[in-house]
Amino acid sequence: MLDQPNGSGQLVWPTDDFTRTPYEVYASDRIFAREQEKIFNGPTWVILGIECEVAEPGSFSCSCVGTTPVVLSRGEDGELFAFVNKCAHRGARVVRELRGRSMTHTCLYHGWVYGTNGDLKAAPLSNGLMGQGGYPEGFRTEDHCLQKLQVDTHAGIVFGSLHPSPPSLHDYLGDAVRDRLSTICHSPLKVWGYQRQTMACNWKLFMENTRDMYHAPMLHAFATKYGLVNPTKQQHALRFENDGAHQVYSTIEMDRDADGKAASGGALESPLKLEDPRVAEGVGELPDGLYVNIISIFPATLFTVAANTLSFRQVRPISPGKCETVYTWFQYEDDDEEMHERRVMQSNLFGPGGYVAMEDAEVMESTQKSIARGYEAGSTFVEMGGGSIAEENHPVTEASVRSFWKNYCKYMDIPTPSAQAAE
Amino acid sequence: MTDMETEFRITRLNNAYVQCIDEDRLEEWPGFFLEDGKYVIFPRENYDAGLEGYWMYCANGAMMRDRVKALRGVNVYNIHYDRHLLSNVVVQGEEDGVFDVRSNYAIVQTDVEGRCHMFSTGQYRDKVVEENGGYKFKEKIVIVDSFNIDRPLAIPF
Numbered sequence: 172m173l174d175q176p177n178g179s180g181q182l183v184w185p186t187d188d189f190t191r192t193p194y195e196v197y198a199s200d201r202i203f204a205r206e207q208e209k210i211f212n213g214p215t216w217v218i219l220g221i222e223c224e225v226a227e228p229g230s231f232s233c234s235c236v237g238t239t240p241v242v243l244s245r246g247e248d249g250e251l252f253a254f255v256n257k258c259a260h261r262g263a264r265v266v267r268e269l270r271g272r273s274m275t276h277t278c279l280y281h282g283w284v285y286g287t288n289g290d291l292k293a294a295p296l297s298n299g300l301m302g303q304g305g306y307p308e309g310f311r312t313e314d315h316c317l318q319k320l321q322v323d324t325h326a327g328i329v330f331g332s333l334h335p336s337p338p339s340l341h342d343y344l345g346d347a348v349r350d351r352l353s354t355i356c357h358s359p360l361k362v363w364g365y366q367r368q369t370m371a372c373n374w375k376l377f378m379e380n381t382r383d384m385y386h387a388p389m390l391h392a393f394a395t396k397y398g399l400v401n402p403t404k405q406q407h408a409l410r411f412e413n414d415g416a417h418q419v420y421s422t423i424e425m426d427r428d429a430d431g432k433a434a435s436g437g438a439l440e441s442p443l444k445l446e447d448p449r450v451a452e453g454v455g456e457l458p459d460g461l462y463v464n465i466i467s468i469f470p471a472t473l474f475t476v477a478a479n480t481l482s483f484r485q486v487r488p489i490s491p492g493k494c495e496t497v498y499t500w501f502q503y504e505d506d507d508e509e510m511h512e513r514r515v516m517q518s519n520l521f522g523p524g525g526y527v528a529m530e531d532a533e534v535m536e537s538t539q540k541s542i543a544r545g546y547e548a549g550s551t552f553v554e555m556g557g558g559s560i561a562e563e564n565h566p567v568t569e570a571s572v573r574s575f576w577k578n579y580c581k582y583m584d585i586p587t588p589s590a591q592a593a594e
Numbered sequence: 595m596t597d598m599e600t601e602f603r604i605t606r607l608n609n610a611y612v613q614c615i616d617e618d619r620l621e622e623w624p625g626f627f628l629e630d631g632k633y634v635i636f637p638r639e640n641y642d643a644g645l646e647g648y649w650m651y652c653a654n655g656a657m658m659r660d661r662v663k664a665l666r667g668v669n670v671y672n673i674h675y676d677r678h679l680l681s682n683v684v685v686q687g688e689e690d691g692v693f694d695v696r697s698n699y700a701i702v703q704t705d706v707e708g709r710c711h712m713f714s715t716g717q718y719r720d721k722v723v724e725e726n727g728g729y730k731f732k733e734k735i736v737i738v739d740s741f742n743i744d745r746p747l748a749i750p751f
Binding site for chain 2: 397519
């Protein structure tokens, strides 16, 4: 239970070191509502796409920040805009296609017309009809624009914030995240596909999973049984940014070519063998032997760059027990056919049917089923690696999960027991 | 116009294909294809946009057998039964011995506690050829209308 024993209705986290997470946070409506207010409408940033998805004036792409539907749009002069996809008149969905190109967006209900920047251009019959009806004097289109998001980019990646004055994207991401995203997005990008997966679990179970390296060898046995990873030739680096709100996790191959790129991805003697090994044959693309990169950006953005699969995900809470992830596969514009084929082959590893990924949905959905019944009591046990929130060079720690909860409490304004006592 | 016997045999191939999956005889599944046959699960969002981005991509029989072996031995997924509903098998035409065949599918999935729900629906777009007196898939492209998947994708469609 998050409630104070004194019945004040105030929330308090169970421990100071974030080694316990009350099950209530995965299942309760009041927490879900507070997250929308404090986190998704709070001073945070969520990915909206990459610039090439809205390359031309008028190009648009629909997504969500939390439960709020939003549109990313390229304006007439090439500037980027994002606005809430909810008519300022009566709340109807204005843009109904997932993506496309149009210089105006007309609400189908009463025909209100918006521009590519979300400004209202015209409201039909606002002057009435034959002297009757119409809007009262003083009605001005500029007072009825679509709600605009703050928009900023880094390395061609577009982020949006519903908060009127969030920290700069530069500061929010921090050096480690910015540097890694720049390293990955080193030349012009191109999208080659999308995957949408709805999961019957709380969105935070998904985000925790992206920050939990402890589970991988047990849950995703494919990687070890088929020799995808060779632990003797691999190093790990868990790094935090923005006070631990974000994680940059890397595996680093020690065998490298002259350019510092990983010489081979694994190729370990393994008990099981693929008849067609191309699925697992990655080649190094990034400097310093970087091979697997899991960049989990608070609250709901994930980049997974593993061997030659490059993807980002936007995580969308739907209800306490349901979330959706939208997965975008990207590549470099100047990839040759051989590299593209490699990316397609390796994409069998990830996504809803991924050899090293399909288990995640199953474990999160079955967890949700267990904890959502009788969630009033109980909490998780998050003590792998002790109780510290330290950057480590091994995966046998839940430090990044604890760090997630530390930041969650900060944004949610839920004090720890000692902070509460000090008040 | 394809003759009735060919239509009948191609329809029977499709019926046998979905029955094989529903009866969990997955080891027989690659045998419905030529050895260099292709099997792809393709979300319609990507197909319509001229993008790729597959849920499953098997370029040959080896990749299909790899898939089955991993499902049997390594991968973990939701305990369930699948039931394909196959309809409207239409042979669109034939060119150089390759039949262009389309059909509709729906998969109703029942979970470990006995609840069923509609899991997936879409269209099979097949290239079918005759080999050693029987028919086989040279290609099976599953265009998934319901491209927002709500369960793990373990078993081929």
